[in-house]
Amino acid sequence: MNQRIWQVVALIPPGKVATYGDVARHAGLPGAARRVGYALRQLPAGSRIPWHRVINAQGRISLPAGTGGEYTQRERLEAEGVAFIGGKIPLRSYRWHPGAST
DNA sequence: CGAATGACTCCTT
DNA sequence: CAAGGAGCCATTC
Numbered sequence: 122m123n124q125r126i127w128q129v130v131a132l133i134p135p136g137k138v139a140t141y142g143d144v145a146r147h148a149g150l151p152g153a154a155r156r157v158g159y160a161l162r163q164l165p166a167g168s169r170i171p172w173h174r175v176i177n178a179q180g181r182i183s184l185p186a187g188t189g190g191e192y193t194q195r196e197r198l199e200a201e202g203v204a205f206i207g208g209k210i211p212l213r214s215y216r217w218h219p220g221a222s223t
Numbered sequence: 224c225g226a227a228t229g230a231c232t233c234c235t236t
Numbered sequence: 237c238a239a240g241g242a243g244c245c246a247t248t249c
Contacts, residue, residue: 158230
């Protein structure tokens with residue numbers, strides 16, 4: 122199941138982001154946004170899963186401060202071209218749409 | 224099986 | 237915009 126979520130997260134294109142709810146929905150788990158966070162938490166350190174492209178519906182980083190994860194995620198996103206406006210990401214522009222790549 | 228928890232989301236005030 | 241409450245699903249004890 123986690124693999125299911127990781128798979129969806131893995132196909133998120135760079136420079137774009139998706140919300141937990143969106144990932145859950147595309148993973149076939151509508152309403153399981155929490156499951157996404159849970160799965161990402163179980164995500165191995167050596168995984169190639171761009172978990173940093175997953176954020177909450179507020180366009181903000183949900184990672185708990187103290188683990189430094191919030192910092193890493195922001196750094197990675199900015200490195201991919203994602204901008205933090207007012208401390209958050211404008212989902213209106215960066216929200217990932219499956220199949221909308223081309 | 225029952226109760227508690229969590230990288231969540233939506234609605235109302 | 238900020239804060240509070242309820243719903244959601246799976247994992248863990």
